[in-house]
Amino acid sequence: MHDSTAVEVNQLTKQFKGATAVHPLNFEVHAHEIFGFLGPNGAGKTTTMRMLAGLLEPSSGDGYIHGKSIKNHPLEAKQQLAYLPDKPDIYPKLTGWEFLQFIASVFKLDKNIWIEHAKRLLHRFDLTESAGRLMETYSHGMKQKIALTGALIHQPSVIFLDEPTVGLDPKSSRDLRAILRETAADGTAVFFSTHMLDVADQLCDRVGIIHRGRLLQTGTPEALKQEHASHAGGSLEDVFLRMTEQHETEGPEGEVP
Numbered sequence: 001m002h003d004s005t006a007v008e009v010n011q012l013t014k015q016f017k018g019a020t021a022v023h024p025l026n027f028e029v030h031a032h033e034i035f036g037f038l039g040p041n042g043a044g045k046t047t048t049m050r051m052l053a054g055l056l057e058p059s060s061g062d063g064y065i066h067g068k069s070i071k072n073h074p075l076e077a078k079q080q081l082a083y084l085p086d087k088p089d090i091y092p093k094l095t096g097w098e099f100l101q102f103i104a105s106v107f108k109l110d111k112n113i114w115i116e117h118a119k120r121l122l123h124r125f126d127l128t129e130s131a132g133r134l135m136e137t138y139s140h141g142m143k144q145k146i147a148l149t150g151a152l153i154h155q156p157s158v159i160f161l162d163e164p165t166v167g168l169d170p171k172s173s174r175d176l177r178a179i180l181r182e183t184a185a186d187g188t189a190v191f192f193s194t195h196m197l198d199v200a201d202q203l204c205d206r207v208g209i210i211h212r213g214r215l216l217q218t219g220t221p222e223a224l225k226q227e228h229a230s231h232a233g234g235s236l237e238d239v240f241l242r243m244t245e246q247h248e249t250e251g252p253e254g255e256v257p
């Protein structure tokens with residue numbers, strides 16, 4: 001028996017002006033699980049996550065957040081999730097702390113709980129001293145970290161993160177990975193996309209490899225490595241390259257004019 005299903009993806013598709021960016025997708029992510037969405041540029045990772053976060057309307061199919069349809073019950077679905085885009089939009093004229101206060105008021109958080117939680121996260125991310133500064137003065141990595149802090153203080157049951165480690169220095173990246181581990185241990189389903197296969201290998205309970213909008217395979221990093229051991233080398237990167245290159249030779253989706 002596995003943990004409860006946090007995200008269910010059912011025949012989810014997306015077309016942009018007749019071109020299919022995401023072909024019918026089906027998979028699940030469970031509570032307590034870190035799921036890595038791996039794929040080359042343009043594979044459909046962001047499009048899929050934006051649909052599941054309720055930010056982009058699917059062309060067909062549906063996604064469920066703890067059983068709530070993103071199409072039919074978008075408010076209930078969104079209340080349970082957080083989405084961290086690759087370039088988070090933050091408010092330049094707010095300080096980091098004002099931003100967190102704003103999130104706390106939107107989600108009506110109990111100040112006896114969120115303030116302590118926020119302070120702990122700020123400390124973990126070395127943001128305590130800069131929390132009083134306007135966010136327009138923050139570096140890219142600091143913006144990523146304050147946006148993640150904002151996402152975590154309302155304790156979502158599902159968190160989607162688009163390329164969360166890009167732009168982080170090694171310490172921040174390590175802290176982020178530790179925090180994602182703890183977040184999953186507390187019961188949250190963590191769903192993130194990455195190109196960084198070593199990060200995925202270390203961190204993910206399961207990965208899904210997506211290429212040209214099709215999910216090629218899902219499984220634990222260990223199982224994928226074992227399954228492909230006779231063809232690929234020993235790393236997840238070898239498996240990823242082999243799978244996406246193999247699919248590449250099956251021909252392009254459209255003709256180059």
Ligand SMILES: Nc1ncnc2c1ncn2[C@@H]1O[C@H](COP(=O)(O)OP(=O)(O)OP(=O)(O)O)[C@@H](O)[C@H]1O
Nearest residue numbers: 016017020021039040041042043044045046047048
């Ligand atoms: N608004 C849009 N209009 C038209 N095509 C789009 C739009 N958004 C995405 N696409 C196309 O959909 C496909 C998937 O894009 P997506 O951004 O989901 O890929 P990705 O896997 O997140 O890539 P990357 O790793 O480069 O961020 C690409 O071919 C992209 O050009």
